[in-house]
Amino acid sequence: MHVFLLMFSAVTRPPPLTKIVNLLLVSKRLRHYYRNMESTVLSPPASVRGMRELQRAEFQKHVQIPRLRVPESQVQRVIPLVKKLLLKMEHLHPVRAVENQREILLHPIPVKNWESLPTAELEQQQVTQENFSHADLELTYENWSANEILKSVLPENEEGLSSFSRIGHIVHLNLRDHLLPYKQLIGEVLRDKLPNCRTVVNKAASIDNTYRNFQLELICGEPDYQVETKENGVPFEFDFSKVYWNPRLSTEHERIVNILKPNDVLYDVFAGVGPFSVPAAKKRCKVLANDLNPVSYQWLQHNAKRNKCLTHIKMFNKDGREFILKDLREDLLERWRTSAAAEPYNIHITMNLPAMAVEFLDAFRGLYTPEELPEEPSYPLVHVYSFAKGENTKGLVQQLVESNLDAALGDELQGISFVRNVAPNKDMYRVSFRLTRTLLTTPKQLLGKRPCSTGETEEEQAVAATKVKCV
Numbered sequence: 001m002h003v004f005l006l007m008f009s010a011v012t013r014p015p016p017l018t019k020i021v022n023l024l025l026v027s028k029r030l031r032h033y034y035r036n037m038e039s040t041v042l043s044p045p046a047s048v049r050g051m052r053e054l055q056r057a058e059f060q061k062h063v064q065i066p067r068l069r070v071p072e073s074q075v076q077r078v079i080p081l082v083k084k085l086l087l088k089m090e091h092l093h094p095v096r097a098v099e100n101q102r103e104i105l106l107h108p109i110p111v112k113n114w115e116s117l118p119t120a121e122l123e124q125q126q127v128t129q130e131n132f133s134h135a136d137l138e139l140t141y142e143n144w145s146a147n148e149i150l151k152s153v154l155p156e157n158e159e160g161l162s163s164f165s166r167i168g169h170i171v172h173l174n175l176r177d178h179l180l181p182y183k184q185l186i187g188e189v190l191r192d193k194l195p196n197c198r199t200v201v202n203k204a205a206s207i208d209n210t211y212r213n214f215q216l217e218l219i220c221g222e223p224d225y226q227v228e229t230k231e232n233g234v235p236f237e238f239d240f241s242k243v244y245w246n247p248r249l250s251t252e253h254e255r256i257v258n259i260l261k262p263n264d265v266l267y268d269v270f271a272g273v274g275p276f277s278v279p280a281a282k283k284r285c286k287v288l289a290n291d292l293n294p295v296s297y298q299w300l301q302h303n304a305k306r307n308k309c310l311t312h313i314k315m316f317n318k319d320g321r322e323f324i325l326k327d328l329r330e331d332l333l334e335r336w337r338t339s340a341a342a343e344p345y346n347i348h349i350t351m352n353l354p355a356m357a358v359e360f361l362d363a364f365r366g367l368y369t370p371e372e373l374p375e376e377p378s379y380p381l382v383h384v385y386s387f388a389k390g391e392n393t394k395g396l397v398q399q400l401v402e403s404n405l406d407a408a409l410g411d412e413l414q415g416i417s418f419v420r421n422v423a424p425n426k427d428m429y430r431v432s433f434r435l436t437r438t439l440l441t442t443p444k445q446l447l448g449k450r451p452c453s454t455g456e457t458e459e460e461q462a463v464a465a466t467k468v469k470c471v
């Protein structure tokens with residue numbers, strides 16, 4: 001370092017303060033790219049704030065932009081020197097041909113003047129202050145991203161459009177009340193700006209219908225809800241207006257599919273269009289998938305066919321309880337009877353209907369007579385999903401499962417995993433537990449009775465039961 005300083009002072013004069021400040025600015029910018037919206041210079045005109053009806057022409061604006069003009073032959077050597085200082089905006093090429101030369105547009109925040117540039121290196125390439133100028137540039141609606149446009153239009157001091165889901169060509173919004181007056185504009189901006197977006201819908205009401213499909217309000221584009229999408233690399237097709245599909249569950253689907261091995265068995269009680277079942281069947285697990293919604297069932301069949309895994313999946317269109325009591329029961333019994341010669345495998349049961357799946361758990365109680373059950377069968381691992389609202393949501397879901405099973409979970413409890421936060425104070429969990437001989441052969445005696453192992457009296461149980469609510 002000392003040697004370097006000595007050499008530096010011996011051959012050059014120290015740079016002026018402005019140059020040092022500029023160099024510091026440049027080095028800061030080298031570490032963090034400049035964001036266009038950090039300054040009003042490159043943001044849309046202030047007059048668009050509060051716009052309700054999208055008027056694209058209102059976004060037109062003129063700015064003074066620093067630029068370098070260099071001969072065509074030098075461009076390739078100059079660009080690397082100013083690469084991090086280029087003006088980057090949508091649909092704008094920062095290097096353009098002008099009068100047999102090349103004009104390089106620079107970012108006006110870090111580049112205030114010639115001194116802001118790496119002048120020594122530029123001069124080595126015969127680029128001098130003569131080549132530098134400021135000139136007018138017209139910016140239009142095309143030059144900003146959806147995020148930049150919406151940030152400049154929507155109310156400044158309230159929460160903006162925080163997130164939305166993409167399902168194939170559909171954008172699915174869940175707009176807060178204060179954004180509803182802007183819904184048309186938001187829809188148009190997203191359709192203009194997001195690649196392959198043809199339809200924008202808003203969640204119209206909470207999903208409290210039986211089939212859990214979102215109630216949609218078309219706010220922009222074509223009323224076409226038939227989508228093609230991929231989840232974890234697996235293609236799916238369905239009518240988004242008639243079935244349940246939530247891209248926010250893709251990680252959870254992947255987690256479950258990852259623990260399955262070829263030859264394992266999966267009973268998917270509330271299968272939807274197949275995000276657990278189809279990848280599992282593709283993996284050559286033996287799958288029984290069920291859904292009550294006839295449209296889901298139809299798309300489930302379509303997706304199994306499309307993914308060429310029909311040989312590994314049987315599909316049913318009935319109530320989950322009926323499926324457990326008949327199809328799951330018989331299939332499992334048959335597997336236990338014939339499994340002696342087979343390679344070891346695991347059995348999983350997925351129950352993803354978080355608003356009420358726990359209420360189906362009592363179907364496992366006394367599913368078999370003690371005589372029916374083989375000596376040492378491989379017991380299924382149940383993955384039941386549940387919402388819980390309140391303070392200790394993790395504790396609540398365990399209570400929910402135990403009270404619906406009418407049994408305390410001890411060693412058979414494999415884990416309680418947080419899946420996602422659904423609303424303030426409302427979480428979704430997966431409770432994984434293994435079915436046991438006692439559970440499978442002892443019918444539930446008193447519906448709603450909580451496990452005695454908690455040490456609660458009947459009275460305490462009654463109080464606790466009022467607090468444990470499936471929301």
Ligand SMILES: C[S@@+](CC[C@H](N)C(=O)[O-])C[C@H]1O[C@@H](n2cnc3c(N)ncnc32)[C@H](O)[C@@H]1O
Pocket residue numbers: 210211212243244245246249269270271272273274275276290291292293296318319320321352353354
């Ligand atoms: C939350 S979705 C889950 C779908 C899929 N398993 C997933 O993870 O995306 C719940 C599914 O359960 C189905 N369903 C609702 N009530 C049912 C019942 N009583 N029996 C069987 N399926 C039911 C709905 O049609 C819906 O497809």
